[in-house]
Amino acid sequence: MALDRITLQNFRNHRATELAGTCQFNLLVGENGAGKTNVLEALSLLAPGRGLRRAALDEMAGQAGGGGFAIGASLKEQGHESARLGTYVESERAGRRLVRINGAEASAASLGEWFAIGWLTPAQDRLFADSAGARRRHVDRMALALDPQHASRVSRFEAALRERNRLLERGGDSTWLDAIEAQVTEHGERVAFGRSQLVAALSDELSALPDGPFAKPILTYRPGGPTEFEALRAEFRLQRGRDRAAGRALTGPQRDELEVIMAGSGQSAAACSTGEQKAMLIAMTLAHAVLAAEGRPGVLLLDEVAAHLDPVRRSALFDRLRQGRAQVWLTGTEEGPFAEIVDEAAVWRVAAGTVERL
Known part of the structure; x- marks a missing residue:
């Protein structure tokens, strides 16, 4: 089971982004500031809690939405959608994050019943x-x-x-x-x-x-x-x-x-x-x-992790991730450090809040 058909609407610098056709390995490449980490942050909000940046809701909304944003994703099992999860903030209720599961209102805590999510970001290095x-x-x-x-x-x-x-x-x-x-x-x-x-x-x-x-x-x-x-x-x-x-x-x-x-x-x-x-x-x-x-299905978000590892540790990391059951999302400024997994990964180029499948 994995996340697929992911949509971001007015989330940070992503006006309208969709990612479909995901794999076990999912790689986002692009320059610093392009919006790669923003995608990971959006995914982290499909779980209870404040997300990987612990940011205020008004910081996450893009300029076009008047304080609102929306994030959605399908849970895919054996090629078929088993659930549709979403979290959003309405512009007139900008201080509250709402949740829908299969179209029905739900609590943020209930998101954790569908899948478990973890992450590692540069901010955690200290x-x-x-x-x-x-x-x-x-x-x-x-x-x-x-x-x-x-x-x-x-x-x-x-x-x-x-x-x-x-x-x-x-x-x-x-x-x-x-x-x-x-x-x-x-x-x-x-x-x-x-x-x-x-x-x-x-x-x-x-x-x-x-x-x-x-x-x-x-x-x-x-x-x-x-x-x-x-x-x-x-x-x-x-x-x-x-x-x-x-x-x-x-x-x-x-x-x-x-x-x-x-x-x-x-x-x-x-x-x-x-x-x-x-x-x-x-x-x-x-x-x-x-x-x-x-x-439960697992999702692991790894922000800029491979670039700081030597080739031996990178290879060992990819081997362990490959053996695990979690869907993995990685970011990097270029494909080079991920050469070992590129052929088995879904790869997207991120630029100025837009995403293109490679």
Whole structure:
């Protein structure tokens, strides 16, 4: 099963773009700024969440649509369409993203029931040297591909935590704090569980990957506090005075951390070379793609990934992608780095927001 008959209307620099006749490998080539990544971003919005750029909706709309845009795609199985998915923003309701599945209104979370999507972009190259918050968001995005409800749990937890902070600042009474902390704890326990399960599954998949040119990362989930309901609730109650003074909660899932070291050397990923970090990111992305494709179609978006790999690593990457079940979308400024897969790929030339099949 794969995405096909993809349409973009007034999305960023794409006025009206259609891509049909897709394959397992799909290659978008063109100059920088032509609109290749915009196509990948559109595909990433056919899943729950904010897409690969985490951009505001008004940033995505092209100039011609008055704040609106539309993205659609068919799920193709054995050559036949099995579902039509779409997401759009109406110009008169520009602050809200809407979803349709087979013509009927649906929730964004329901998109995740049809296929799982993952991506690797140049912006993620600094993940290991970035903040703990950036790594939490990365874990949450990977968890969302496995469990479409994970994003709503994170949103509920964060909203309840903000309300607790406001009550502490205003000197709210203990009854109100007890009630809101029950919500914080309920959602926080579920968020922490989802993250820990994702990291455990990803670690198992990484250990099962064959040895090769990609450095293997070792992942450890470090919770930011107790993970069981009663213990976490008691901790929030105990630390009210400290948290009031700090202006924020200093214990809980909002303090979770993903620790990554390189197998063999035991060196922290943040201290590894740029090439080693990229190799570990690719290994994580490939392992996640295997997990995400279990029971559902998988789609993997790789933005400008091949140009930064030597020929040996490029060949190894293509081999692993070929063996996987995910449909793969790649971008590059030229076909040269993709010579090994061009003959088996659908290739499009992207220029100034237009797409031409080669």
